[in-house]
Amino acid sequence: MEKRTEIGEVGEFGLINHIASKFTQKQDWTDLGIGDDTAVLDPKGNKVVTTTELFIEGVHFDLGYTPLQHLGFKVVSVVLSDIAAMNAIPAQITIGLGLSNRFSVESVDALYEGIQLACEEYKVDLVGGDTTSSPQGLIISMTATGVVEADKLVQRGTAKPNDVLCVTGDLGAALMGLHSLEREKQVFLANPDMKPELEGKSYVVLRQLKPMARFDMIHEFRDVGVVPTSMIDCSDGLASEIIHLCNASGLGARIFEKNIPIDDETYLAATEFNVSPLTAALNGGEDYELVFTVSQEDFPKVEKIADVTAIGYMTNIGNERVMVMKSDAIVDLTAPGFGKQ
Amino acid sequence: MEKRTEIGEVGEFGLINHIASKFTQKQDWTDLGIGDDTAVLDPKGNKVVTTTELFIEGVHFDLGYTPLQHLGFKVVSVVLSDIAAMNAIPAQITIGLGLSNRFSVESVDALYEGIQLACEEYKVDLVGGDTTSSPQGLIISMTATGVVEADKLVQRGTAKPNDVLCVTGDLGAALMGLHSLEREKQVFLANPDMKPELEGKSYVVLRQLKPMARFDMIHEFRDVGVVPTSMIDCSDGLASEIIHLCNASGLGARIFEKNIPIDDETYLAATEFNVSPLTAALNGGEDYELVFTVSQEDFPKVEKIADVTAIGYMTNIGNERVMVMKSDAIVDLTAPGFGKQ
Structure with a gap:
């Protein structure tokens, strides 16, 4: 039988420390990651782009056929896709996690395995988050920041006829x-x-x-x-x-x-x-x-x-x-x- | 009887346009607010701080005694408080909103009234968000960015003995x-x-x-x-x-x-x-x-x-x-x- 550790056994701070220990800050943009009141980004003279998405079990994903590792990877891809759409380079992500008592420390680990894989793939740092209980199901909010040189920023409404x-x-x-x-x-x-x-x-x-x-x-x-x-x-x-x-x-x-x-x-x-x-x-x-x-x-x-x-x-x-x-x-x-x- | 407009009547894009029309971008930091794939912030040479929080009905708030206007104001205060704790100046917020079918367009308006009041109080811009359905209750994720001069940033772990x-x-x-x-x-x-x-x-x-x-x-x-x-x-x-x-x-x-x-x-x-x-x-x-x-x-x-x-x-x-x-x-x-x- 698989090991199941209740989140209550480690507590919110314990869970955060457990997760934070697996992530190392790698990006040149990141002055400060997990562990303070906020993350700190040094955009080095560039513009900063920000986007956020909310993923709710039963609305956006079905854990009946979505492995938690894939879900972790996917939510990062989805939110970073908006950063790409601005022609920007991804820098940091923060996550908000709402967990019902169905979820164990092991299942949170599986989710973060996918997030970590995505952080490596996209070269972004996970720099903070908020973990809380949820009355029902899994809730994931994901926010990303990216950086872009002012003259490379691309918007939606700037096409010309015949482009x-x-x-x-x-x-x-x-x-x-x-x-x-x-x-x-x-x-x-x-x-x-x-x-x-x-x-x-x-x-x-x-x-x-x-x-x-x-x-x-x-x-x-x-x-x-x-x-x-x-x-x-x-x-x-x-x-x-x-x-x-x-x-x-x-x-x-x-x-x-x-x-x-x-x-x-x-x-x-x-x-x-x-x-x-x-x-x-x-x-x-x-x-x-x-x-x-x-x-x-x-x-x-x-x-x-x-x-x-x-x-x-x-x-x-x-x-x-x-x-x-x-x-x-x-x-x-x-x-x-x-x-x- | 109070007017009740179902969110389905206006649709997700309709709701976003309805909300966006009430918010004007006021901050010097904001190059681009609601309406593109991401918001754009010009930190003008400063560092950028980011923080996120997740608020779930029944866990973080009780609508039995919390008016939606107050809730809107409060969630902004709570997330911005972390920006203050870095000695930074708030710049932008983004919101993720999960709404069960209990919530009408009018109730979303009431929530945004409080958010708008907070934006004016703190001089921040609401620059983006994600609105979706929720199987149960109200879910709010709130992310804030702020700016701070490198020599004014204050961390948690930098006190000296006798301070x-x-x-x-x-x-x-x-x-x-x-x-x-x-x-x-x-x-x-x-x-x-x-x-x-x-x-x-x-x-x-x-x-x-x-x-x-x-x-x-x-x-x-x-x-x-x-x-x-x-x-x-x-x-x-x-x-x-x-x-x-x-x-x-x-x-x-x-x-x-x-x-x-x-x-x-x-x-x-x-x-x-x-x-x-x-x-x-x-x-x-x-x-x-x-x-x-x-x-x-x-x-x-x-x-x-x-x-x-x-x-x-x-x-x-x-x-x-x-x-x-x-x-x-x-x-x-x-x-x-x-x-x-």
Whole structure:
């Protein structure tokens, strides 16, 4: 039987000390990490970007199929993805943790294992937090700060007409991963002796359980000497993000169905689940790719970056958010939460 | 009947726009507030301090006697108090909000009214957040950033032996406020027609419902040209905070019962509730006063500040955390969560 240590046995201060002992501060930006009233960051003349997200069990994640290590990694990726979307470099994260009495010291350790792996992957420091009890389930609030040179900061609303609209990676996979995991959960609930059937789903499942914030792209942009003219991360699906870019810039956008990058495994899974692969890409969400624009001048430099796809361009027709289908038909882009734009 | 608008009617983006429209960015530090992937802060060459707290209904607050406006104000005070404890100036806050379907747009408005009032009081900008549904109750995560000149930053562990140990304001009132409110709640539950009996409790109730982060003191320190040698805010009770200062500095501390500032109303309420006023001050918590040390040289300048009381001094006996009683007896300071030190 696995060891189970009640959090009450070590106490709040004991738990914090236990966690803090596993994290070493590595970043040049961090003057002070865990252990004082606040963390201290030295941005060395740069701007500081901040973002926060709240993750609630039963709303944002299902521990029925999400290992705590993966969850720890994922919450860091999700919040850092917003830092990437500003073309910034991540520096520090702080965490707020609400734990019901279902959670032991060992389960908190598992969560922090994933957080620690993410800290190493993204080269950020965990610099503080707040641990408390929760009447029900697991609550995680995650805040991140990053730094960016003033002339490299990229906002949502600063594209120009005819700028090339690009995305990184491929889209729709995370939703197909979610469908795969949900189906396996149902199968398991119906018959706990059944083996999970995730063959041919390894890519989409990984995209759901362990998404990556695309700082590799942020470094590529610096390497090729390009600053995107606008950028957003793809958390709610491509259509929603394009509408955000259009709303913020007062411009329109025109994208081409044939250019939207969708992985083969996503196609196959979508077919299996009777979902249109295109809908998965446009409205699936949780892919955490970057959606950005570059000037036509800069496009040749960006085009050389592996994993960047040009999908369309910005137009000066303020209310245009359309997709040209393979059939040449033109359809409006729509996203839940916005209604029809 | 009061108007009730379901959050589903306006949607997440609608709610965010509704809230954002009420907040204007006022701080010189804020380059970018709500509306992009992150907020942007220009620290203008200063260090940046960050802190986060998680507040969960039923654990940290009881909406049975806490008006949402007061709660909004309080959560900002609580998180900013940590910024004050670093001798820093507050700059920005971000909020994560988890709302069960019990909460309407109007109740979210009431919460934000209090947050807005706090933003004006403390001259900070609300620059971002995340709003989501919660399966049960209200969840608030609050993160704050502040700025501080490198030579004014004050940590916990930097006191020297013989430094004078001081506190601002008075202690124990917030706990007595909590007892008063809890009693009224029980009376109300037993008989909803009973009028609340909070006469003679206005100060302690206000200290519980609407605590203030002591930035007035931070400005006084700058005015008199003093940088405390160490500092912490008083969230868990004086004894706990002194133990933190001692642990962090490797020093001991000796305080005097006769010097501990306790308001008359706190005394009276404590007597009524059969609580020792001294215990309320030492272990009550939630007063959000500052506990700090200054060098003997600087003490005359600090002594002149109204609302500062010298309560003892730091010693070079590493394991000494004691209080000299009015009877001249010497007792060890203890705090829950630490065990006996």
